Amino acid sequence: MPHIRSEDDFLALVDRHFPRGGESVALSRGDDAAVIACPDRMCVTTDLFLEDVHFRRSYFSPGDIGYKALAVNISDVAAMGARPLGFVLGLVSPGDADRDFWNGVLAGMAELAEAYGLPLVGGDLSRGDKTGLTVTIWGEAGPSGRFLTRSTAKPGDILFIVGAIGLARVGLALLEKEGIGARERFPAAVAAHLRPIPRVDEGVILADIPGITACMDVSDGLARDLPRLLPQGMGADLFLPPGLLHPEVTAYAAGHGRQPEKEAIFGGEDYALVASATPEGWKAVRAALPGAHPIGMVGGKPGYTLNGAPFAMNGFDHFG
Amino acid sequence: MPHIRSEDDFLALVDRHFPRGGESVALSRGDDAAVIACPDRMCVTTDLFLEDVHFRRSYFSPGDIGYKALAVNISDVAAMGARPLGFVLGLVSPGDADRDFWNGVLAGMAELAEAYGLPLVGGDLSRGDKTGLTVTIWGEAGPSGRFLTRSTAKPGDILFIVGAIGLARVGLALLEKEGIGARERFPAAVAAHLRPIPRVDEGVILADIPGITACMDVSDGLARDLPRLLPQGMGADLFLPPGLLHPEVTAYAAGHGRQPEKEAIFGGEDYALVASATPEGWKAVRAALPGAHPIGMVGGKPGYTLNGAPFAMNGFDHFG
Incomplete structure (x- = not known):
């Protein structure tokens, strides 16, 4: 060569x-x-x-x-x-x-x-x-002139995502185990890890909606990133219905004895956007971005629940 | 720890x-x-x-x-x-x-x-x-609103430096051979390698002088960098009198059987500024920056001379 x-x-x-x-x-x-x-x-x-x-x-x-x-x-x-x-x-x-x-x-x-x-x-x-x-x-x-920030969500805000979560983690796990051949059975998961899609148009649309209170991308996993979206002292009740998850996440979890919601919530490198909106703002999001999915609500106290049960959040740390 | x-x-x-x-x-x-x-x-x-x-x-x-x-x-x-x-x-x-x-x-x-x-x-x-x-x-x-560029020197321009050249190379050679103990006999050379001084105020002063035609910092050595200051197809006649060089460069060269001008011209990481000025501009430089030293003149043809003799320029290359 x-x-x-x-x-x-x-x-x-x-x-x-x-x-x-x-x-x-x-x-x-x-x-x-x-x-x-x-x-x-x-x-x-x-x-x-x-x-x-x-x-x-x-x-x-x-x-x-x-x-x-x-x-x-x-x-x-x-x-x-x-x-x-x-x-x-x-x-x-x-x-x-x-x-x-x-x-x-x-x-x-x-x-x-x-x-x-x-x-x-x-x-x-x-x-x-x-x-x-x-x-x-x-x-x-964008046209609104404003930049979206973290740590500025408010109690009662709707939390939502734009893009898949957990899919890149499944892709990574498969690539590490099977190499690029994993692409045949799990094309979307492998693509999510190798070629994540930045959500530029979606981000600009969100910045234009006054009721958006906070936004960030999910790089270290929702478990680690979501607490960064909220001000200190707040928590959230999360709902991740099975239908929200990509079929390849569900299939991988089923085949490996894992819970699909946990794959989704601990999965890093998705580069989905996670954001918060006032109830009024959420209506505007639904109209502007049909691909946005609600995943829960911000609470005024620390601590998280997932599908109704208490849940400890943490995620990937380079020096942990 | x-x-x-x-x-x-x-x-x-x-x-x-x-x-x-x-x-x-x-x-x-x-x-x-x-x-x-x-x-x-x-x-x-x-x-x-x-x-x-x-x-x-x-x-x-x-x-x-x-x-x-x-x-x-x-x-x-x-x-x-x-x-x-x-x-x-x-x-x-x-x-x-x-x-x-x-x-x-x-x-x-x-x-x-x-x-x-x-x-x-x-x-x-x-x-x-x-x-x-x-x-x-x-x-x-700076106040002039202009940025100084490379490749824009003109035939007949005066070439000059602000800061020492060759000193950091001597420091590097000594540090590689003797470690930090070299600092005792060659404090300026060692300091030039470890803690180079950015020439911000001098650069802004130069940008304010209309007769400055080109400027850059010497990071890979004058031998490699000077050709980048000149448009393609030009060369220069360089004069590096012994008095221009730092005494530690002269002392190091004498002690190692080397020519001090070559130490100076091949020496990288000096972060001196090298610039070109019209004759009119050079008068302004002398008045504004007494620490600037002329080192030669731009010629309209390719090729270089050093102290009157033909000289081949080249220098450090990460992939050479």
């Missing part, structure tokens, strides 16, 4: 996939810094995507790696009710960087960037023992 | 060193993304800072690591003639993250951030085999 021979060689590969221009780009890649035209306020976020932590090369195709590294960042912008405007990229590669591999990574990322009209305005490149990507992305508010 | 027990524990450590507020920060750390107030145009750049590639834990103190990870990013903003406004941080740590180590890293970084009034508005945290930091930083133009 041909190796990348120099930094210039690497940068030429980047140039092949990412145009230099862009509406908001005054000065693109190749200088000490890029220069971008900015709205009055922007949201900005950064996410790491590292081999053997966030992905495995054994079952992620190169294109999946590039896609997901960017998708998880776009999802954070979507969770703010915002639209992404541009990004920078840090790439870490073993010294014998394989050209076909990186060509695939960049192609997968460029496909998603193009779908959102996102310019790659700069980056950095380094040797390292393992492959890693780090993206920093920024975005602007 | 006590270990960091959870992500929340890690974030509490970050909170201890970095205030959440900041003039331009509408929403700080802890949400899916931060929200910042922006000028019309901003520059943005990202740099990786990885263990055993960019630093060694054997001779970088934790504080040095945090300092330099941020300093090299500030330097890129300075090279644009701009002032930094804020940054986000990605942290990679082995799973048994040592609290004292990270406390020191964050303290060293916070000290520099405070000196520039820079808020840390967000970040990401991950396990990884080795320690790594990734910073994305943004900045605004």
Whole structure:
């Protein structure tokens, strides 16, 4: 397999996939810094995507790696009710960087960037023992001008999700056990883990509804993320009827002696949106986003119930 | 040594060193993304800072690591003639993250951030085999409103530097051979490698002088970086008189049978500024920045001379 021979060689590969221009780009890649035209306020976020932590090369195709590294960042912008405007990229590669591999990574990322009209305005490149990507992305508010936040839900608010929950966890468990072959029986679960869909349009629609009180994306699992959506001292009563769950979650749980609701609630990396709305706001959500599903109600006291029974929330922790 | 027990524990450590507020920060750390107030145009750049590639834990103190990870990013903003406004941080740590180590890293970084009034508005945290930091930083133009660029020097322009060159390379060579003990005989060289000084005020002053035609920071060595300052098809005649070089560079070269000018010209990670000025502009530079030193003149043809003799330029390459 041909190796990348120099930094210039690497940068030429980047140039092949990412145009230099862009509406908001005054000065693109190749200088000490890029220069971008900015709205009055922007949201900005950064996410790491590292081999053997966030992905495995054994079952992620190169294109999946590039896609997901960017998708998880776009999802954070979507969770703010915002639209992404541009990004920078840090790439870490073993010294014998394989050209076909990186060509695939960049192609997968460029496909998603193009779908959102996102310019790659700069980056950095380094040797390292393992492959890693780090993206920093920024975005602007939608027509409402507001950004959605966490920790701002109120007692009595309806909790709802946009997107599946638990599906990516099932995909991960199967991929770890069976490799990419798991795709044949569980295509949706595997796709949910490899190619999560950022909910940008949905986030912007939610930001436009005044009765939305809080919003975030589910990256560490609802069990860990939901408490972050609520102010301290509050809890929630959750209802996850079996019909809410994806059939592949239900099938996996049945085949492995597990409870499907627990798969859903502890499942990480779904990148669904979870949000809260006043009862009035919820009516607007139903009208605007038929794909939004209620999952419970915010309570004024700490503690959670799931389908009527007390339930302890916790989830994935890198250092736990 | 006590270990960091959870992500929340890690974030509490970050909170201890970095205030959440900041003039331009509408929403700080802890949400899916931060929200910042922006000028019309901003520059943005990202740099990786990885263990055993960019630093060694054997001779970088934790504080040095945090300092330099941020300093090299500030330097890129300075090279644009701009002032930094804020940054986000990605942290990679082995799973048994040592609290004292990270406390020191964050303290060293916070000290520099405070000196520039820079808020840390967000970040990401991950396990990884080795320690790594990734910073994305943004900045605004100075009073002139313009950003300085590369590749825009013109034939007949004066080339000059602000800051020492070659000193950090001498420091690196000594640190690799002798460890931190090298500091006793070569304090300036060791400091130049461990704690490079970003040239923000100088960069802003240069951006304000209309006769400055190009500017960048010297991160990969003048031999590799200078060709990036010039448009394709141009070259330069360089003059590096012995008196221009730091005495520790001269002393190191004398003691190791090397030519001091070559140490200077191949030396990376100096984070000096190298810039070009029209003859008129150079007069203004002399008046405004007495610490700026001329090092040559841009020529209209490819190729370089050093102190009158032809000279082949090249330098460090991560994948070369």
